[in-house]
Structure formats: C-alpha cells, structure tokens
Amino acid sequence: MATEAILLVLFLCSPGPSQDDPAKEVARQIERLGSDVFEEREDATRKLKELGGAALPSLQKLTESSDADLSVRAKGLVRILQIRVTLSPELLKAMPTVDERLARGDAHAWVQVLFETLNPAKAPGLKRQDREALIVRAFQGAMTDQERESLCRLTQNEKHRHALPELVKLLDGNVGPTAAQILGEMEAAELALPSLLALVQDDAAGRRPKAVLALTRLPADKVAAPLIALLKADSSATREAALEVLANRRVKEALPEFIRLLKDDNVLVRRRAVQGITHLDAMDCAAELRPLLRDADPYVRRAAAQALGEMDAKDAGSDIALLLKEENAEVLEAAVTALGKLGTKEAAPGIVKLLDSKDPQVRLSSIEALGALGAKETIPVLARLLETGNADVRAHAARALGELGAKESAPLLLKLMDAREWHVRWWAASALADLGADEALPAILKLAMDGETGSPGDATRLLVKWATKERMPKVLGLLKHPDARVRRTAAEAMKECGKEDPTALTPLLKDTDASVRESVLWALLMLQAKGSAGDIQPLLQDGNPKVRGTAARALGHLGGSSIVPDIVKLLEDSDGEVRYAAVDALGMLNATSAIGEIRKRLEDPNTIVRIYSAHALGRLRAKEAVQDVLKLLKDENPVVRWHAAESLGEMRSPEAVPELTRLLGDDERHVRINCVRALGSLRAKEAIPEIRKRLQDDDAEVRAAAAESLKTLGVKD
Secondary structure, eight states: OHHHHHHHHHHHHSOOSOOSOHHHHHHHHHHHHTOSSHHHHHHHHHHHHHHGGGGHHHHHHHTTOSOHHHHHHHHHHHHHHHHHTTSOHHHHHHSTTHHHHHHHSOTHHHHHHHHHHTOTTTSTTOOHHHHHHHHHHHHHHOOSHHHHHHHHHHHHHTTOGGGHHHHHHTTTSTTHHHHHHHHHHTTOHHHHHHHHHHHHTOOSTTHHHHHHHHHTTSOHHHHHHHHHHHTTOSOHHHHHHHHHHHHHTTOGGGHHHHHHGGGOSSHHHHHHHHHHHHHTTOGGGHHHHGGGGGOSSHHHHHHHHHHHHHTTOGGGHHHHHGGGGOSOHHHHHHHHHHHHHHTOGGGHHHHHHGGGOSSHHHHHHHHHHHHHHTOGGGHHHHHHGGGSSOHHHHHHHHHHHHHTTOGGGHHHHHHGGGOSSHHHHHHHHHHHHHHTOTTHHHHHHHHHTOSSOSOTTHHHHHHHHHOOGGGHHHHHHHTTOSSHHHHHHHHHHHHHHOTTOGGGGGGGGGOSOHHHHHHHHHHHHHTTOGGGHHHHGGGGGOSSHHHHHHHHHHHHHHOOGGGHHHHHHGGGOSSHHHHHHHHHHHHHTTOGGGHHHHHHGGGOSSHHHHHHHHHHHHHTTOGGGHHHHHHHTTOSSHHHHHHHHHHHHHHTOGGGHHHHHHGGGOSSHHHHHHHHHHHHHTTOGGGHHHHHHGGGOSSHHHHHHHHHHHHHTTOOO
C-alpha cells in the first residue's frame, strides 16, 4: 500500500498530455462529459484519461454532482485512474484496456487479467515486475482452489514476497498444505507457524488434519521446538497431531517424548508414538516397544510388531510369535510379516497354520513369511497352493517356492504359465528363473510373447537372471527366433549378459522389425561395441525415426571422425528427436568441422534441439559461436536460457560476461544458478559485485552457487 501511495502521488503530479493550460483543458473536457451527444462524451472520457493526474481532483469533485449520470461517469473515471497508477507502462501498452476492465469488473477480473499476462499471445513481452500490482488483488478475487493453487505457485516461481501474507490466509483451507510448503521454501515459515500452531490445537471439524499436513511442509528446524512443547498439551488430539508432524519431519530431538508417550492414556497417542519411533529409525528402542505387544489395543499391538520387525529386533521374535494366536487379522498380518523379516524360523509351524486363515491378507503374508524364513520343510504345503483357486495365493506360493529353491516344483510352476491372470504367469516364470530350471526358458518366451501388457522389460529381466555363462548359446539362439518380440527381448538381455560376444547382435541391425533394430542399437551402445560402428552407419538412413536417432546416439559414442558427414545430414531431418540426437552425437565426437551446421540449429523450432545445439557448441569450445548462443539468453523459454548460460561457461569466452551478469536477476532460479556458475568458470572478476548480491538471493541453491563462484574467483570473505 505504501508503494501504491507513492506511485499515486507521482501520478497526480504528472503533467499528462501536453497542454498550454491543463486546468482549462480539464474544465473543457469535464463540460463535454455532460454532453447529450454520445460520441462527444466518449471523446471527453478518452481525453480525461490521457490527462491523467491533472484531471483527478476535478473528477473527484464531480462524483458529488447532483447530475446522477455525470456523477456515475466521474466515479468510473476516478476508479480507472486510481487503478491505472498501480500498473506498469509495459502492462498498459500490452493490454490497452486493462485499467477499464479492472475498474468495471468484479474482484475475479484481477485473476483473469493476471493469468492473461502469462500468455505471450495475449500479452506479449510482460515480465515478473508487470504482475506485481496484480497478484495480491488476484488472491483476493480467486474463486476456486485451483486458482488459489496456481497463484501460490506463481508467487513462488516469481518470488512475489509482498504476496506472502495472502498465502497465510489460505493455511486453514484446502490449499493450506501448498501455501505452507511455499512459505517454508521461501524462508517465510515464521509467517505460517503461529496460524498453523493455533489450527493444530483447534477442535473444529476438519481443521486439524489440514494444519498437520501443512506443518509437515515447513522446515523441520522451524517446527521442532513448538511442536515438542505441544506433546505435553492437555488435549490428546493435539498431542497426536504434534506426534504426527514430528514423526513425518523425522525430528530426532523428539525421541525422548515419543518414548514417554508410549505410556500415554490415549490409545491413539500410543499408536502414533510407536509409528513415530519407527519413522525416526530409533533402532535401540526395542526394549521400550516390546511391552506394547501386550497392549490392550490391537492396533497398538500391530504397530509394535511392525516397528520391531523394521528394527530387526531379533530378540523380540519369541514375543511376537505369541501374537500368532490373536484373532485380530491385522495383528496377525503384522506379526507374520515381522517374523519373516526377523528370520524367526521357530515360528514356521505356527505360520503354516495360518495358511488356512479366512482372511486373504493373512494367508498371503504367511506365504511370504515362509519364503523369507527359508522354511524348506513347508515346500510340499506351498506346492499344493499352486493348484488353489485363488490367483493371488498361487502367485505368492510361486514366489515363495522360487525363494526356497524348490526345483521339484518346476513342473507345477510351468503349468501356471497357462493361467488367465498375468501376475500369476509372471511369478511362475520368475520362480523358474530363480530356480535355474530348464523349464524357465519356455516360460520366459511365453511372457515375452504375452498379449497382455505387463512391463516391457519383465521378460528381459528374467532372461538376464536365468542366462548363466553355460546358457548363453541358448540366449544367442533366441536372436534368430521367428517372433520379433522374442528377438527384441534377447537383444535387450544382451545389454547385461552379452559382453563376451556383442558381435552376435550385428546381424539384427537388418531385422525387419524396427523395435528390434532399436533394441540392438541400445545394446551395442551399452556394450561399447566400437567394432560395430560400420554396421550401425547405414541405419542413419533408416525409415524409422527412432532407429535413426538411436543410431546417431550410438555412433556418437562408438564412431569416429569419418562418420561425421553422415550425422551432419541428420541435422536437416524432419523429426526433432533425430535432429537433437544428431547434434548431441556431433558434440560427443568432438566434430569441430560441424560447428557451422550446429550453429544453424540454434534457431531450430524445436526447443530440445536448440538446447542440445548450445551444449554441443559448449563442449566443442566453439568461441566463434558465442554471439549465437548469447541470443539464446533472450529466449522466451527459461529452460533454453539456463542451458545457454551453462554452455557459455564451457566456451570460456569473456564476451559472454556482460550478458551473463545481466541475467543474474532473471526470474527463473535455474538461469541465475547457471549464470553464477558460468561467471565463476570464466574467472569474471568484474562480475564479483553482482555475484555478491546473489548471496542474498531468495533461493538457497543460487546462494550456494554464488558462494562457490566467489570462492573460485578468489573472494575469501
């Protein structure tokens, strides 16, 4: 408001349009404002707006006119002029009627105008400072949570610190967690904390959970002390809420209080205390937790069993095993899982009994635990489960049998490859691969040719697991399989297990299936098969753009200078991904002869191509291209600007120093970071005063980068 008042004074003192006697002109136009002729009134309105501050006192008097119509028109002009003074000249130029829209519209008009300023097509050339006068009023006029969320993000991205009080007002609403996170990241947690601490103690429906979520978004060092104090609050709900935040923020100083609260009268507090100790990885608290295995509340017993399992408290195994006689399914599940993690083998007979549990999750957890325990004596029981009607049980049993090394179950596992459910087939194939069984190969092939989509790499991972050195001939044989999906799977697997003979892949570079050719290229690249460059080169003209791009990438690592002319041709490819792969490859190949062609790509319509071109020129130390890359510092896309700054640092050219220094004030944090780093790399001592200013930047990474660059430049203080 102080800034707006100063601007208003300056505006009122401004002369407006050049006139011999402004007072007479104002009087003349005000008289015309009451004309019966519409066109004359409109012209008077326009000229009074142009007269600016000189017209405002007379217009304010006119608002009290006994002529109702004249009073209304005067009030409208006063509103327009009072808003106009707060708007930047650039905004008024880009959106000529914006002052009238805001004066005549409702509060939501400020939101609409603000969002329009972000659209270059509607408001070209506008920057952060042009939105400063809009954002607070936009918060006040926002109608939906989506709008408020967007305004919060804009406040953070453009560092509108004067709008932070508006975020505080949102803390008890749906946008509260986002607002709190941004306040924390903008190092303004002190603004949020009082409100959130009050909300966390508020018993009003729905307010406390939102406050808890918001508090978890603030820096731990800001919330620790006041929340630890709340652990002694009279309200159990407040204690529980404070526990939740401290646990989520992993505040280790709260551990003594967590231990004390294990004996709290309120069951919800005890549960939360157990969970909090688990979050803190307090591995030496097992003795304090073991008594809670006998707590009156089943959910506390469950939480204690889970925590002891996570802590690997093997001494607690016998106590946890007593829970296997529980009736509560959730306690049973937690106990079984913990016993599996702890390796309590003596609990296996009790766990086997739970395979008949009516609760499906208890059954599944019991199967998993028997596998984890290495309970080989249970193999016959688990094998029978492969024939049960429950798909999840069959899948879990298959997994456990693989872990137990039950080779005798291989025929039954192979039968599961005909199961209707994909996850059953997957775990059966995985178990066969774990067992190293010959039956695994047909299972893996079936998975590779499966019509149902799992993960594209599922069959590949299993083939790699199964492919011992002795089995490599069988894997190589798959490269000639009639089904392209199998050939692709084999080629993908060769990335991991084909190091001894990568040349076996090269015939597949002529495969009729493009996905196979692409997989082979990636495999040769991963295997660093430099001898295959000649075989890869023809694929630069492949009909499939993915294959052309991958071939360029591969040759960037595997090829030599002789390949450069062919890759240069791809700079004119119709596919953007091919062009940026080609640019990247030329940089990798240190192709200084291609600098001229790469420079042309700095004007490519594809953003990624421009970025890769700048990086390639930086890698090539192409000082002749400095002026071209400098132009990218003015690119509308901040990603292009920050990568251009990085590349200029690599070029080691002092020509870049003035522009890089100018961009230290860029709205985008990554641009500032890379400009600071580039100036350090350039040993730009003349930029030291401006780099020093970045030590006070709102962004922590910018401050760190500035400190590091100053150190590089020899600044010790």
